[in-house]
Amino acid sequence: MTAAIDPTILHEVALTPPEYDRIVELLGREPNRVELGIFGAMWSEHCGYKTSKPLLRNFSSAGPAVLQGPGENAGAVDIGEGWAVVFKIESHNHPSAIEPHAGAATGVGGILRDVFTMGAFPIAALDSLRFGPLDQPRNRHLFGGVVGGIGDYGNCFGVPTVGGEIYFEDCYTENPLVNAMAVGLIRRDRLMRARAEGKGNLVMLVGADTGRDGIHGATFASVELSQDSESRRPAVQVGNPFLEKLLMEACMQLIKEELVVGMQDLGAAGLTSSTVESASKGGMGIEIDVAEVSRREQGMDAYEVMLSESQERMLIIVEPERQNDVLRVFRKYDLHADVIGEVTDTGRLVVRDGERVEADVPVGLLVDEVPYRYPEAHPSPERAAIRAQAIDLTGGPGPAEAFRRLLASPNIASREGVFRTYDHQVQNNTVVLPGGDAAVVRIKGTRRAIAITTDGNGRYTYLDPRLGAALAVAEAARNVVATGARPLAVTDCLNFGNPEKPEVFWELQQAVEGMAEACRELEVPVVSGNVSLYNDTSGVSVWPTPVVGMVGLIEDIAAVTRVGFTSPGDVIVLIGESAEELGGSEYARTVLGTVAGHPPRVNYDLEFRTNDVVLEMINQGFLNSAHDLADGGLAIAVAESCFAGGVGARIDQLKRGDLSPEALLFGETQARYLVSIDPGERRLAEVLATARAHKVSVRAIGVVGGDRIEIGEWISEPLADARAAWEGGLG
Amino acid sequence: MAGYTAEVYVVLKPLVNDPEGLVIGDGLRNLGFAGVKTVRSGKYLTIELEADDRAEAEQQVEEACQKLLANPVIEDYRFTVREVSAAT
C-alpha cells in the first residue's frame, strides 16, 4: 500500500518503509512533513528506545528508599532527614566523536538539566570516558577535547566534577564513549515531575533562543557513524553553561515559590519530545504556536523549530494566574520566557505556525505505538573461543617489570592531570576528592554524605557480557563501600554497537540480564539510565560497555574512609581470598598483550558478606584506610594506597598457596579489599574476628612505612620511582 | 628565507551558537549602545614565520589553519600574509 514516499525523506528521519506504512495506518492518512519529522524523532532509538525498551524491563527499581524509578528525567532516592538525591547518567558519544569539546560539554549540560528538571540542585558531576590509544593523534585530540569540554561546562556552571573513569582500548578509536552523570539534592517532598496537567494551563518555553543547531540529533544518534555523518555536521551544538546556570537558578526559584505544575527539559528532539512526553505523562494534549518561539535565526519553519536541539531550554507548565510571577523570575535573570501554547484535553499534539496548523497528531501514537524491534540475537563463536583461552604466563617479563608497566598503563596511571582541570570543590561539600575509590559529598546541615562512583570494565564485558555487566555492579558497590557508604541505588548507561548485528544484540541482552541480576542480588535498585546504540565506525562495533553509576549513603560522616595509608606502623590487611584469575585482566592486556580468558567469577553472597564486614569495621572506626582491589590486583592497590598516603609499605606475609606469583600480585579476583589498621588497641584482633565470623577470609599481610613498595620476594621499588611511573602514564 | 607576517581570522560558522557574542551584545546594549544588533566573536592570530617565498608562507598558514588553528566542524577561517623582511 506504500504511498509514493521518497526514500531519502524516510532516511532523513530514520524510519523504515514498514514504519512509515504503520504511521499512515495509525493516522488514517499520510503525515505531512512536520508530522513525519515528529514521528521520526519520537520513534527513534534515542527517544523511543525501540530496540532496548523490552530488555530494560529486566531491571528492578523496587526498594524502600526509591522515590522515583526510570521514566522521569532522573531517578530519585531518599537519603533520610527529609532529603533526596536525584541522579542519572547519559551518553554523548556520537556528538563527541564529531566535535569532542562541544559534544562532551553539551553532554554535561544535558545531564545537569535532567537533574534540575526534577527540581534538584546539582551537587556533583562525574564522567565515564573511553578512548582509543593515546599514541594516535586523533585519539589524543578526542581525549583532550572531551576533557576540555567537560571541564569548561562544569567549571562554568559551578558543579563539582568529583569523579569518573577513563579507559583506553583500540575498539574506541573514532568512537569514544562519553557518559556524564549528575547528582542533585532536593527536599524529598519537593520533587518535580515532567507532567503537563490541567486544561488551560500555559505551556512556556524558557531559556535559550531556538536556532538551527542540532536538527536531527536524535536520529543521528540512532544510526552508525559513516562518511555521511560528515555531511550532517551542522548538527553540532555549542553549549552555553553560563546560560544553563541562570536557567537552573531561575528554575530553583520557581520551585521554591511553587510556581510551576510541571517541568521538562529540551534534550534530544527538542520541543517535539518535551511537549509529547509531558502531554503523555499528564494524560493530556498540548497545542503550541511555533511563531511564539524566540529565535536565534530568521526564516526557521515549523519543522526546524520542532526539531531544533538548541541547548539550555526548558518547557514549563504554569497556571495562568502564575504567569506574571514566572515572568518576574525569568526577568531577574535576563532570560526569555515565551508562552507558546496551552494544555488541552484532546490528547493531541497540535502545532501551529500562526494561524496555520502544521501538525495534529494523537500523543498516544507517538509514545505508546513505538514499533519495538526484536532483532535476532546470537553469541559470537569467536568470542567464546577467546574466552576459553588460558592465560599463558610464560614469556612474561617478571613481576618487578610487570609492576612498573602496569603503573604506567594509561588505564591505571594517575588521573590527576585530568581532574585538576575540573573544579571538584565548588559548593564546599567534597569530602573525598577525585582519586579515591568513590567521591564523597556531604549533605550540609546533616551528618550525612553520599558516595558516588562510575564503573564498567569493557574487557570483562567483551569477554563475557553477562558476567562483565554484573562485575561492573559489584565493583561499583565495593568502591562505594570502601569509603564507608552503603550502596543505595544505580543508574546505568548501556553503550553498545549496532543492535541489528545479532552478536551485538545478544551482548546487549546478556549485559542487561547480568546487570539486573547483580543489582537484585546486591539489593541496589536501578532508578534511571540511558542507552546508546550504534557505536560503530566503519562497521566495527565498540566493545559492549555497560557503565554503572552508583550512589551510596554514609550516615555519619565521621566514618568516612579513604584509600591512602595514614600511619607508618599500621598493619596492612587483605580481606578476601585471591584465586588464579588473570583472564581479562589489565596484566594480561598490558603486560602480555592479550585480551582473552575468562573474567573473574562473581559470588554475590560473598560480595555481600565482604561488604558487610568492611562497613561494620569502618563504622566501628577500626580502619585507617580502605581500598578495593580492581584493575592490576593487589600490587596496584598497595601502590595506590602508598601514593595517596605518601608513604611506603612492606608486604611480606602473603600466602601464595598454589597460585602463580602473577595471579597473586596482579590477579583481579573479586570481593577483595586492602585495609590498614592501627596495631594497638586490639583493633586488629577485632577485625580478624569480625571477618571470620562472617566467613570472609582475612590476613595481615604487611606493614605501612618506609620509602619503598616491597611485596614479597617479587617487588621492591622506591616509592618515588613508582610514583613517577604512575604519574607519567597519561603522557 | 624571508620573514612573513600572517594575520589569521577564525570565526564561528554562521549557524553555530556564539555564547560569547551574545554576552558582549547584551553588555553593549546595557551600556546604552542601543544600535548594536548582533556581535559575533572570533579569534585573531598574528603569526611571524619564515619561508622561502610568499607562496610557501601562504601554503604553510593554510595548512596550519586546517590542522590546528581552526576547528573545521564549527569554524571558518581566512588569512592574509605579507612580507616583512626580505630574503637572506
Place this chain on the structure above:
Amino acid sequence: MAGYTAEVYVVLKPLVNDPEGLVIGDGLRNLGFAGVKTVRSGKYLTIELEADDRAEAEQQVEEACQKLLANPVIEDYRFTVREVSAAT
C-alpha cells in the same frame, strides 16, 4: 538610520605575555611548522549596528572599545567600520 558592520581587533600589548599564543606556537612547531617564530593571539569581533551615519557608527565603536571591549591595562585595539545597508 543605516546599517554598519564594525570589525574590531583586540590584541595584547606587545610587552604583555600571551600564554595562548605561546601554546599555539609550540603546537605549530610540534606539528612540523618549523618556520613559525611567534604567535600572538587576539580577539576579532564583528558587530552589526545601526547609526545615523558613518561618523556616528565609528564614534560608537570607539566608545564601546574604551568602555568594554578592550582593557587598556593589557590590550590595544583598532577597528574598521563599513556601511552595509543604506539609510532608511
Place this chain on the structure above:
Amino acid sequence: MAASFGVVVFPGTWSDRDCFYAVHDQLHQEARYIWHKERDLSGLDCVILPGGFSYGDHLRCGAVASLSPVMDEVREFADRGGFVIGICNGFQVLCESHMLPGALLRNASTQFRCMPTNLLVENTSTPFTTEVTPGSVLRVPISHGEGNYYADPETLRMLEDTGRVVFRYVDGGGAATPEANPNGSANNIAGIVNEAGNVLGMMPHPERASDPLLGGEDGLEIFRSIVENSDRVVVG
C-alpha cells in the same frame, strides 16, 4: 566582635553560597546576598565579591560584571573605608574595575587548575590578615583558568615596595619557586591590596578552606581578621 557581610551575586557567580557558608555558618556573622542589580549596601562592614564565571567569563573575566550597577556602590563603599574582598572572579572584577592595579591573564599552562596551594602571608597588618601569625603559610585551594597576575614592571615594583603583595604562592618550605607558582603570576603573586589597604583581591579560595571536614580551616583566618577589624569600618 561582629561584622556584617554582603555577598555580591553576579549572573554566573558560584562561590556566593560558599562564602556565605564560611562567614555565616562557620563564623556566625551576619550575611546577606546582594544581586548585582541592587544598590543598597547599607549596614555592611565588608563586601565579598565571590568566585565564579560572571557572564560566563566571556570577553575578559570580570569585564562585564565590572559594569554592573552594584559596582558603582562597591567603589563608593571602598572609598569610604568599607572592606572589600574579591576572591578569584571577584579579584578579576576588581582589576577590571580598576579598583586594583594589573590584570589576570590566562594561566601559563592555558589550562584550568583546581588544586591546593601554599600562601605565604607577606603582610599581616592589612585588615584581612591581622589574625594570621606573621610569616605563616596558609593552605588554600585555587580553581581558575585565568589567575596569571600581570602588572607593568613599575607597578609591580611599587606593589612590592609598599607591602601591597599580601599573599604569594610558595612551596612547602615557604620559598616562592617557579614550581610553586600554579599559573605563571608575576613574582608568584596570589593576592594584593589597594593603596588604602581596605580592598583585597586574591585568586585562591579561602571559603574552601573553612571547614576541618574538607581539609583545613586556614581560610577562616582571613574572614576572622575582617571580623576583628570591622570596628574600623564606619561607612554606615
